Amino acid sequence: MNLLLQMWGGYARMTRRWPALAAVIPFIPVVALWTIVAEAGLFPRAFFPGPADVVRSFVTLTYKGILPDYLQDSLIRLFVGASVGMALGVPLGILIGTSRWAHRICWPVLLFFQAIGDIAWLPILLIWFGFGLTTMTFVIVYTVLFPVVLNTVLGVESVPRDLGRAALCLGASRARVLWEVTLPGALPNIITGLRNGLGYGWRALIAVEMIVGTSGIGFMMFDARRAGSTVEIVLGMIILGLLWYVVDAWILAPLERATGERWGLVTS
Amino acid sequence: MKTLSLRNLGKTYFDPYAGAHVTAVHDVSLDVQQGEFVSVVGPSGCGKTTILNMIAGFIPHSKGEILLDGTPVNGPGPERGVVFQSFALFPWKTVLDNVGFGPKMRGVPKAERDRIARDYLALAGLSHAANRYPNELSGGMQQRVGVVRALANEPAVLLMDEPFAAVDAQTRMTLQEELTRIWQDRKPTVLFITHDVGEAVFLANRVVVLSKGRILDEVAVDLPRPRVWDQLVDDDEFKRLSAQVLQMVRAA
Numbered sequence A: 001m002n003l004l005l006q007m008w009g010g011y012a013r014m015t016r017r018w019p020a021l022a023a024v025i026p027f028i029p030v031v032a033l034w035t036i037v038a039e040a041g042l043f044p045r046a047f048f049p050g051p052a053d054v055v056r057s058f059v060t061l062t063y064k065g066i067l068p069d070y071l072q073d074s075l076i077r078l079f080v081g082a083s084v085g086m087a088l089g090v091p092l093g094i095l096i097g098t099s100r101w102a103h104r105i106c107w108p109v110l111l112f113f114q115a116i117g118d119i120a121w122l123p124i125l126l127i128w129f130g131f132g133l134t135t136m137t138f139v140i141v142y143t144v145l146f147p148v149v150l151n152t153v154l155g156v157e158s159v160p161r162d163l164g165r166a167a168l169c170l171g172a173s174r175a176r177v178l179w180e181v182t183l184p185g186a187l188p189n190i191i192t193g194l195r196n197g198l199g200y201g202w203r204a205l206i207a208v209e210m211i212v213g214t215s216g217i218g219f220m221m222f223d224a225r226r227a228g229s230t231v232e233i234v235l236g237m238i239i240l241g242l243l244w245y246v247v248d249a250w251i252l253a254p255l256e257r258a259t260g261e262r263w264g265l266v267t268s
Numbered sequence B: 001m002k003t004l005s006l007r008n009l010g011k012t013y014f015d016p017y018a019g020a021h022v023t024a025v026h027d028v029s030l031d032v033q034q035g036e037f038v039s040v041v042g043p044s045g046c047g048k049t050t051i052l053n054m055i056a057g058f059i060p061h062s063k064g065e066i067l068l069d070g071t072p073v074n075g076p077g078p079e080r081g082v083v084f085q086s087f088a089l090f091p092w093k094t095v096l097d098n099v100g101f102g103p104k105m106r107g108v109p110k111a112e113r114d115r116i117a118r119d120y121l122a123l124a125g126l127s128h129a130a131n132r133y134p135n136e137l138s139g140g141m142q143q144r145v146g147v148v149r150a151l152a153n154e155p156a157v158l159l160m161d162e163p164f165a166a167v168d169a170q171t172r173m174t175l176q177e178e179l180t181r182i183w184q185d186r187k188p189t190v191l192f193i194t195h196d197v198g199e200a201v202f203l204a205n206r207v208v209v210l211s212k213g214r215i216l217d218e219v220a221v222d223l224p225r226p227r228v229w230d231q232l233v234d235d236d237e238f239k240r241l242s243a244q245v246l247q248m249v250r251a252a
């Protein structure tokens, strides 16, 4: 018991000194278990590759340039889709959050379309736009849009009424209030919306790439299925997880915390 | 010279839950002279906040007139500064930028508005906190910022709705003393709303007693300044005035 406590203390100290370790160490048992199962030969190698096989595949594909190209394609699609989603979602959310009329008119429609879900659009999108970038971008934008709009509305509504009033009686115009009070007040929620939206968007992108893609990580995984290459499929899965971990834990979460905490809007 | 003048002011709310009209302010006429400090006291629900919100332009009035230097007001504007019970500081702006917000809206260049803000922060003894964010300050300090932020805009009239209700008793007394000092220094026109009789008498030149949406009576306060609690608690004139106002409020 004492020894365990000491080890835990040592772990806490170590991860505080090198925060990157905290991200790596929890995976050691996972990889170890994976290695043991693979090496024990419970399943045929072709069905259940081990870590070494995946690393080898990673090196080969990177060396050939396929992996970097596909990764780039996926990330650009996500970035474009997320940017368009934000550009549409934030103004729409602010409109709905500030205007009672816009709220009444848009809210039911918004909930209706949210319920349809991104992938459900694919059949009709394929008929309209075919197998291409337009279809993929549409799905990403669609996925990112709703969390951004809903969280922006929440953010706008959470700004205390007195703040807007204070700005008005200090001489701000309605437009200045929007810029100086509403937007910064809603920002932590907007970032939460972006964070959720990117998470859903990333998953939707992989699904779409499997169906309509000619490149990208999702395409790579689905294409590997045809060749029966489980190694590449597992490699794809690992890349999805890693990439999201990096983006979320090292960029989005700190950003969300930074705005919320600095302004005293989040108390934790 | 009168700055603010209310003529037969009235407000009727529609309460959608009760489905009925509620008259919160019946008929209020009041003149506030330039450089005067007027306190308004009255029991809870007598319409104090409603009156202030109408003067500030946050809600429309139902009848009568609100004149500022002879011109009717409608909607909020920088010539009527407001100090909020909730402080209402912008959490994403430093103390300096909060105080400089009014000048910024007037188009005052950055260097000049920082100078103005520093000047007013010094007045409130807050020079050391200029670069901090509001959530890093105590409640008392936050409301000091709220007061000088409104003053830095040099409003024709300063409206305060129970601004010290959210701080502890000791801090409240300090803030009251500081407010009288600042008032003596800058002589702003102030309309101060409170339900605390002692506070009303301590601060004002004149105390107006409100009852059920009407002005019941008013009392002139000629206590010498600067006013300090240590001296006034035992002052016979202060005690007499407080008792007189308290009696009116109780009767209201």
Ligand SMILES: Nc1ncnc2c1ncn2[C@@H]1O[C@H](COP(=O)(O)OP(=O)(O)OP(=O)(O)O)[C@@H](O)[C@H]1O
Binding pocket: B013, B014, B015, B022, B023, B024, B042, B043, B044, B045, B046, B047, B048, B049, B050, B051, B195
């Ligand atoms: N938005 C509103 N809709 C309907 N009735 C209202 C509304 N605001 C205030 N009232 C009513 O008007 C009356 C006066 O309210 P007001 O807030 O002005 O009182 P007050 O003197 O500020 O009281 P307190 O000392 O408790 O702050 C009350 O009866 C209140 O219920």
Ligand SMILES: [Mg+2]
Binding pocket: B048, B049, B050
């Ligand atoms: Mg009130």
